[in-house]
Amino acid sequence: xxxxxxxxxxxxxxxxxxxxxxxxxxxxxxxxxxxxxxxxxxxxxxxxxxxxxxxxxxxxxxxxxxxxxxxxxxxxxxxxxxxxxxxxxxxxxxxxxxxxxxxxxxxxxxxxxxxxxxxxxxxxxxxxxxxxxxxxxxxxxxxxxxxxxxxxxxxxxxxxxxxxxxxxxxxxxxxxxxxxxxxxxxxxxxxxxxxxxxxxxxxxxxxxxxxxxxxxxxxxxxx
Numbered sequence: 483x484x485x486x487x488x489x490x491x492x493x494x495x496x497x498x499x500x501x502x503x504x505x506x507x508x509x510x511x512x513x514x515x516x517x518x519x520x521x522x523x524x525x526x527x528x529x530x531x532x533x534x535x536x537x538x539x540x541x542x543x544x545x546x547x548x549x550x551x552x553x554x555x556x557x558x559x560x561x562x563x564x565x566x567x568x569x570x571x572x573x574x575x576x577x578x579x580x581x582x583x584x585x586x587x588x589x590x591x592x593x594x595x596x597x598x599x600x601x602x603x604x605x606x607x608x609x610x611x612x613x614x615x616x617x618x619x620x621x622x623x624x625x626x627x628x629x630x631x632x633x634x635x636x637x638x639x640x641x642x643x644x645x646x647x648x649x650x651x652x653x654x655x656x657x658x659x660x661x662x663x664x665x666x667x668x669x670x671x672x673x674x675x676x677x678x679x680x681x682x683x684x685x686x687x688x689x690x691x692x693x694x695x696x697x698x699x700x701x702x703x704x705x
Contacts, residue, residue: 533562537570539694540698540701542572543571543572548574549574549619550611550620551576551620551622552575552611552621552622553575554577554578554624554633554634554637559653560624573620576609576611578606578633578637579607580606581605606637613644613646614641614644619649620650623653625662629661630669634666635669642670647704648673650666650676651700653680657679657681658679659677679696
């Protein structure tokens with residue numbers, strides 16, 4: 483009886499501790515130290531400058547085989563990179579969609595950070611495209627609380643052990659991609675032929691050269 487009482491009374495403390503962990507993660511993973519500035523990590527991204535066509539900087543793929551590009555994005559940055567890859571390969575593209583839309587408010591960000599921190603998945607809509615029908619697949623994820631976005635984890639788990647030649651990409655404020663890519667490999671059962679990590683500055687005019695270099699290096703490994 484006493485054990486049950488202690489366990490029950492400890493629940494508020496456990497919940498509070500989890501909330502503090504998530505708050506710390508969201509604060510530490512923010513892409514900017516300026517308060518109120520949107521982040522490509524846990525908030526819809528704010529891209530500056532006019533978007534340039536990637537075709538003028540990276541030659542289109544002229545080889546054979548079918549290519550699939552899969553991504554999840556609440557803002558524009560991950561979508562931007564996914565569309566550039568699709569343009570280069572003439573690829574089919576699929577956006578991962580959650581069954582329940584995620585709210586872009588404090589509670590929504592808290593939940594996103596909690597799920598990512600504790601390596602949880604989220605419910606996603608049935609994919610329209612089957613990666614087994616393709617010769618190569620690119621999977622792109624935003625980084626939430628230094629971790630893999632739950633919807634991408636769900637998609638990778640759904641296709642575990644069945645992905646063709648793969649490349650993974652992360653989009654974050656300034657997070658090293660190695661740990662997230664390792665999580666993607668574990669969830670999918672696939673060792674990527676290439677991977678890269680885009681950071682916030684890559685999507686700004688002053689970071690264009692870095693963005694193109696990262697994209698080109700990953701694509702060259704998948705041609």
